Amino acid sequence: MQLSSPEVPESVFTYSAPKLKFGPGAIAEIGHDVAALGARSVLVITDPQLVTTGHPERVAQALRSAGLRVEVHDSAAVEPSDASLATAVERAKGVAPVDAVVAVGGGSSIDTAKAVSLLLSNAGELMDYVNAPVGGGRAPQHPVLPVIAVPTTTGTGSESTTICVLDVLAAKVKTGISHERLRPVLAVVDPDLTATQPPGVTAAAGMDILCHALESWTARPYTSYEHKTPEQRVPYCGANPIADMYSERAMRLLAGAFRSAVAGDEDARTDMALAATFAGMGFGNAGVHVPHANAYPVAGRVHDLGSDFRPDGYGASEAMVPHGMAVASTAPAAFAMTFEANPQRHLSAAAWLDPQGLDAAVPEPDRLSAVLRRLMRDIGQPSGLAEIGYTDADVDGIVSGTMQQQRLLATAPREVTEEDIAGVIRASMHHW
CATH class of the missing domain: 3.40.50.1970 (Rossmann fold)
Known part of the structure; x- marks a missing residue:
């Protein structure tokens, strides 16, 4: 379902970021x-x-x-x-x-x-x-x-x-x-501080970077909102030229560094730290949408499953789903659902993340999803929500939790219904 056109479109976007000091030492x-x-x-x-x-x-x-x-x-x-x-x-x-x-x-x-x-x-x-x-x-x-x-x-x-x-x-x-x-x-x-980060944490946290960049890049444009007064403006204002620049750069860095960083490469860790910073500068202004909205109930409801899922590297004493892993868990299906809202943005992201074109022959609506599934499998992410312990009986509960995240869903590039989210959750039970 496409977004309706505002009567008076927004013409202003905002950008903010903290002061930054970056580098080893x-x-x-x-x-x-x-x-x-x-x-x-x-x-x-x-x-x-x-x-x-x-x-x-x-x-x-x-x-x-x-x-x-x-x-x-x-x-x-x-x-x-x-x-x-x-x-x-x-x-x-x-x-x-x-x-x-x-x-x-x-x-x-x-x-x-x-x-x-x-x-x-x-x-x-x-x-x-x-x-x-x-x-x-x-x-x-x-x-x-x-x-x-x-x-x-x-x-x-x-x-x-x-x-x-x-x-x-x-x-x-x-x-x-x-x-x-x-x-x-x-x-x-300071990238040196990430040297003690276990591979499982690098993988899960890196998926958070990637989804930050992807969701910011594919967010509804700021011009698609109704015009706001200054006091109505919120930090998440939609895709805009400055956030776009940082999100694209983050994805290009991830394409070359992510798999190597999980394997322990020192230079790749520096690139991942920079990608995380760039992605934060992007989504911290444009916003995130469906994968993050889904992640909140996916992580929050795992305690009630009776699951013994323990992610590598976190030393968890009870079942838990790290935030980045929860975000990634529905991302392939979520981006297949949002594809028609802006095909070119989804295809551009797929090309940046897959510079070798390994998934270039996949039909366009599923290409970004295929790139994500390949990456997730390579870095050891769960094969789907079922591996975490979820079943079809849990779909309604996850949907309910997602629909409470209206602050995030408002940034999605298309209107999102309960039926849409249910379809994404069911499609995320098994990625491969």
Whole structure:
């Protein structure tokens, strides 16, 4: 179903990004950078598993060398929930007043830092700020504490975005908090920190990069929306020339680096870190759509399946689906469904991701899907939702969870119905 034409089309798009420092060894300069923000007391947020790598303490020492007071909390949980974020916030409230929050880790640590920053500076409870209809959808009334993001995985792009993603346990759905004030003020991207990233994490997180770029590139154009007033504009404004540039560059980098990075190639890790940054700059403004909307219930409902699915590299003590893996799980079918909305964009993306033309003979509507399936199989992603533990009996529940993600579905290049999503979920049970 195509989008209806607006009576008064939008003529304005916006673009925002954090200040960026990129390159091997970049974290050695973080003390200078954070002190320059005017901070004197800093809370470093990371997760217990990452503490064992020594990266958080290296960051803390670099901050202390600039004369800053530093406390390190390992309060981030892998795939944060409303419960884990509330615990992290309460723990942070026990610290003397801080001027800035530094996140060291993947998207889980960065999103935890965003929640802590928000609730140390604004009244209310976490669920007050979670996107409607799951939560209250409240906007922060006051500036939040500055967040400085130090990603140690190549994937989430959370260092570039306005979004804090979480599982709402009672609702059995993954959703988020989204507001411009949550965007980090500085991203310090040091590819050396990804050397400890296991291959399974590189693969899953890399699929998140890829879907960020693909969904941003294929998002509905900003001109397809109704014209908005300044106060109505949201960070996700649709495909636009600047986001397009970053998304294309991310896909071209991924085409040459992804498989090699999973295999452990050092130069490829640097390209993956740069691709993650570029993709974040793209989707952090254009937006994402169907695969990400599906990912929230796919990840959120796995706890109730009785599944013993444990992804490689995550050290999970219970069934879980990493965010990037959840996004990728329905991507081939989702892009087949959106193809007719903009065939040329789908075909261009397929060509960039498959420069050797291995899938060039596949019929056009299925070509991008074929490229994705080949890549997913090469890097060891699940063969479909069935491998995770889902069955046809779970389709309605996933559809219900997806349809709650209207903030994301509004960015899709065509109108999306429950029937559309059900078809995508059923087609994603088995990719090969």
